[in-house]
Amino acid sequence: MPMASQPADATQAVADAVIDVQGLEAWYGRRRILHGIDFRVMPGEIRVIMGGSGSGKSTLLRHLLGLQKPRRGRLRLLGVDVARAGPDELLALRRQIGVSFQGGALFTSMTVGENVALPLREHTRLDENTIRIMSRLKLEVVNLGGFQDLMPSQLSGGMVKRAALARAIVMDPKLLFFDEPSAGLDPVVSAELDELILQLRDAMRMSIVVVTHELESAFKIADTITVLDQGNVLMTGTAAAVRGSDNERIQDLLNRRPREVSVDVDAYLRRLTEEQA
Amino acid sequence: MEAVLRPLELLGRRTVTAVAALGHAGMLLAESLYFTAWGWRRGQPVRLRMVFEQMRQVGVDAVPIVALLSLTIGVMLGIQFIAALSEFGAESQVVVAAAKSITREFGALITGIVVAGRSGSAFAARLGSMTVSQEIDALAVIGIDPVRYLVAPALIAMLVMLPVLTILADTVAIIGAGLYSAGPLDMSVGGYVQQTVRLLEPRDLWEGLAKSGVFAVLITLIGVATGFSVSGGAEGVGRATTRAVVLSISALVVADMLFSFFLNR
Numbered sequence: 001m002p003m004a005s006q007p008a009d010a011t012q013a014v015a016d017a018v019i020d021v022q023g024l025e026a027w028y029g030r031r032r033i034l035h036g037i038d039f040r041v042m043p044g045e046i047r048v049i050m051g052g053s054g055s056g057k058s059t060l061l062r063h064l065l066g067l068q069k070p071r072r073g074r075l076r077l078l079g080v081d082v083a084r085a086g087p088d089e090l091l092a093l094r095r096q097i098g099v100s101f102q103g104g105a106l107f108t109s110m111t112v113g114e115n116v117a118l119p120l121r122e123h124t125r126l127d128e129n130t131i132r133i134m135s136r137l138k139l140e141v142v143n144l145g146g147f148q149d150l151m152p153s154q155l156s157g158g159m160v161k162r163a164a165l166a167r168a169i170v171m172d173p174k175l176l177f178f179d180e181p182s183a184g185l186d187p188v189v190s191a192e193l194d195e196l197i198l199q200l201r202d203a204m205r206m207s208i209v210v211v212t213h214e215l216e217s218a219f220k221i222a223d224t225i226t227v228l229d230q231g232n233v234l235m236t237g238t239a240a241a242v243r244g245s246d247n248e249r250i251q252d253l254l255n256r257r258p259r260e261v262s263v264d265v266d267a268y269l270r271r272l273t274e275e276q277a
Numbered sequence: 278m279e280a281v282l283r284p285l286e287l288l289g290r291r292t293v294t295a296v297a298a299l300g301h302a303g304m305l306l307a308e309s310l311y312f313t314a315w316g317w318r319r320g321q322p323v324r325l326r327m328v329f330e331q332m333r334q335v336g337v338d339a340v341p342i343v344a345l346l347s348l349t350i351g352v353m354l355g356i357q358f359i360a361a362l363s364e365f366g367a368e369s370q371v372v373v374a375a376a377k378s379i380t381r382e383f384g385a386l387i388t389g390i391v392v393a394g395r396s397g398s399a400f401a402a403r404l405g406s407m408t409v410s411q412e413i414d415a416l417a418v419i420g421i422d423p424v425r426y427l428v429a430p431a432l433i434a435m436l437v438m439l440p441v442l443t444i445l446a447d448t449v450a451i452i453g454a455g456l457y458s459a460g461p462l463d464m465s466v467g468g469y470v471q472q473t474v475r476l477l478e479p480r481d482l483w484e485g486l487a488k489s490g491v492f493a494v495l496i497t498l499i500g501v502a503t504g505f506s507v508s509g510g511a512e513g514v515g516r517a518t519t520r521a522v523v524l525s526i527s528a529l530v531v532a533d534m535l536f537s538f539f540l541n542r
Binding site for chain 1: 319320321406407410411412414417418419420421
């Protein structure tokens with residue numbers, strides 16, 4: 001099982017890393033969302049990014065996907081500096097990356113089969129028959145064989161997520177991102193999806209980054225977990241290390257303890273005015 | 278002091294928002310033209326299948342409503358011109374008045390308003406719901422530029438179909454004017470149309486067609502820019518759709534007025 005332990009040769013680790021984030025800062029207007037994030041994901045690793053609402057995990061994911069440019073810091077994916085990459089370099093990088101969004105983000109005007117086939121149609125010169133066979137195979141990998149002619153609106157929540165996963169892996173990416181795989185699913189379907197993620201890593205040898213706040217799912221699939229809180233990395237370590245952490249915020253998160261709520265109206269209004277300005 | 282500063286601040290903020298929106302629309306136009314001309318060289322071609330699909334939605338599907346409204350406008354113009362010009366004993370001028378006002382003005386404007394209502398709102402609704410459901414993000418991470426895939430086909434389809442619909446509207450409106458006016462002018466509808474063709478100059482047609490080209494760009498850019506800027510779920514999509522229609526029709530009327538001012542002085 002590949003792990004993200006601290007290697008002796010740090011330079012070699014940077015060169016090998018599929019994701020290398022250093023000092024990443026993100027801002028919305030005058031509000032800083034990410035406060036200098038550092039982390040590294042190694043080949044074949046399943047990294048779970050965990051944190052409560054407002055911890056910055058969605059913003060971090062948007063940066064990792066190149067949907068937002070970092071205000072400060074460095075972000076390298078598969079050796080490519082995302083912030084400085086030109087359009088062609090970014091396009092080549094994106095062909096090696098798969099993403100499954102929280103709500104699936106299937107194109108509602110296309111059938112499930114057309115959704116899965118879209119990256120092949122756009123990025124390869126394969127003939128239509130081969131494209132059809134390949135997309136059917138990927139649908140079978142996620143246990144959706146025979147569903148290619150249905151529209152996304154005809155699928156259940158779990159099936160939408162699996163179809164989105166089939167689309168994400170159709171180009172055999174080296175790196176797969178998964179945003180909240182368990183959100184909105186019942187425990188059985190959620191567990192099936194976790195199992196699928198593990199199988200994909202083993203069968204296709206891809207590195208996988210999962211953003212979630214579901215503890216059970218995170219501990220089941222993660223090689224390493226990065227815990228975010230208010231835009232900071234609280235810790236990165238194995239599931240056992242996170243469980244055994246004596247950090248109060250991590251224990252609050254693990255034990256579902258609510259934060260102490262104190263309402264400072266003046267501070268709130270001040271912040272609101274600053275944000276509007 | 279507060280009473281003076283606050284409206285100024287509001288004005289400043291609105292100006293910045295408007296300039297940013299104009300800049301965004303300009304970028305969408307430039308990127309669409311770039312992908313249309315050079316996309317195939319970068320392996321990012323504008324798909325003809327998408328263009329034809331948009332042409333069907335924007336143009337072919339709009340034919341019945343454009344024809345119906347144009348016929349109505351034509352008949353209405355016939356009634357008004359016969360009534361107004363007969364007061365001066367100038368009924369014979371009805372043919373030229375109707376022909377020029379339809380080809381220079383009403384054909385393009387009515388078509389533009391109908392298409393803004395149908396397709397401008399459809400662009401905003403489609404892109405808005407795709408933005409909300411992260412489909413636009415999905416396109417981007419798959420490596421498909423959303424402007425190339427969604428905006429450029431819509432712009433090309435509009436630039437082709439709006440002038441075609443305008444020619445249809447001109448023809449049907451002239452026939453409509455003839456249907457009413459032929460009787461009072463003591464001529465056949467066929468004779469009315471033949472006289473119209475003789476009186477029209479190429480410039481009359483070009484003026485209407487040039488307007489329709491500008492209208493096509495305005496409707497597309499306002500629709501897609503409004504759609505891309507949607508936030509706030511289904512309610513946001515509804516607001517964007519209404520906003521796109523109101524902005525498009527307002528822009529069309531103002532652009533039409535500017536065209537008429539500069540071309541007819």
